[in-house]
Amino acid sequence: MLEVRSTGELRSDGKKLTGYAAIFNSETDLGGFVEVIRNGAFRKSLESASNIRALYHHQGDALLGTTRSKTLKLREDPHGLAFELDLPNTTHGRDLAILVERGDVAGCSFGFRVRDGGDRWEQRGPSLVRELLDVELSEVTLTADPAYADTSVALRTRKNIINNDTRRLWLETCLWD
Numbered sequence: 001m002l003e004v005r006s007t008g009e010l011r012s013d014g015k016k017l018t019g020y021a022a023i024f025n026s027e028t029d030l031g032g033f034v035e036v037i038r039n040g041a042f043r044k045s046l047e048s049a050s051n052i053r054a055l056y057h058h059q060g061d062a063l064l065g066t067t068r069s070k071t072l073k074l075r076e077d078p079h080g081l082a083f084e085l086d087l088p089n090t091t092h093g094r095d096l097a098i099l100v101e102r103g104d105v106a107g108c109s110f111g112f113r114v115r116d117g118g119d120r121w122e123q124r125g126p127s128l129v130r131e132l133l134d135v136e137l138s139e140v141t142l143t144a145d146p147a148y149a150d151t152s153v154a155l156r157t158r159k160n161i162i163n164n165d166t167r168r169l170w171l172e173t174c175l176w177d
Contacts, residue, residue, distance in 0.1 A: 015086075015087050015097060016084055016085060016086055016087065017083075017084075017085040017087060017096070017097075017100060017142065018082075018083065018084045018085070019082070019083060019108060020079065020080045020081060020082055020083070020108065021074075021080075021081045021082075021083050021108040021109070021110045021140040021141075022037050022041075022042070022080050022081040022108070022110055023037070023079065023080040024037055024038060024039045024041075024078070024079065024080045025037075025038065025039070026080075027129070032128070033121075033127070033128040033129065033130050034124075034127050034128070034129045034130070035129075035130045035131075035132065036129065036130070036131050036132070037080070037131075037132045038131055038132060038133050039076070039078065040076065040133070040134075041118075041132045041133055041134060041135050042074070042076055042081050042135065042137050043076060043134075044115070044134060044136075045135065045136055045137035046074055046075065046076065046137075050067075050136075050138075051066050051067055051068040052066065052067045052072065052074060052137055052138065052139060052140065053065070053066050053067075053072070053138070053139045053140075054066070054071075054072045054083070054085050054139070054140050054141075054142070055139050055140075055141045055142075056092050056095075056096055056141065056142055056143075057141060057142070057143045057144075058109065058111060058139070058141045058143070062092045063088075063092070064085060064087065064088060064092060064093060064096065064142070065085050065086060065087075065088065071085065071086040071088070072084075072085050072086075072140070073085075074137075074140070081110070081137075081140070083108075083140055085142075096142060099144070100142070104144055105142055105143065105144045106144070107142075107143055107144070107145070107146030108140060108141060108142055108143065108146055109140070109141040109143050109146050110137060110139060110140050110141065111137075111138045111139040111141065112132075112135040112136060112137050112138060113135065113136045113138070114132065114134075114135055114136075115134045115135060115136055117133075117134070118132065118133050118134035118135055119131060119132055119133060119134075119135075120133060
């Protein structure tokens with residue numbers, strides 16, 4: 001069963017979106033249970049040769065990039081699942097660039113399946129808590145309605161490494177080449 005969790009004109013000269021599709025150790029109330037993603041939950045997916053897609057709002061026909069084509073780059077760091085996406089010069093890509101620039105789309109989500117033994121459930125007082133330890137990642141999604149409120153996305157127009165200093169990331173999105 002696939003599960004999903006929701007975090008100017010585009011020029012074709014290298015605009016990118018960067019951010020975090022998932023944040024580690026951040027509890028999110030999903031109604032009925034609290035979920036937390038643990039560091040390393042995406043490791044096997046990132047080490048495998050599987051093709052992970054970037055989509056707009058979990059829509060398969062709104063493809064933005066893939067790991068196979070290297071238009072989507074993913075990595076785990078101590079903060080979470082970081083991404084860098086080369087936006088396509090398509091209707092979805094141009095529209096998304098504008099929506100991110102305006103702040104209408106500011107979060108991310110991801111689609112996954114839990115591997116055997118890849119989650120742990122625990123009752124903590126009145127709350128049922130699910131820890132994600134090992135998941136098969138199939139997509140990252142840019143969305144206006146992320147399940148995990150701590151995820152982020154920013155529009156970039158110049159090359160840069162993924163940076164987890166959100167204040168610097170915000171400032172750099174304001175500086176246009």
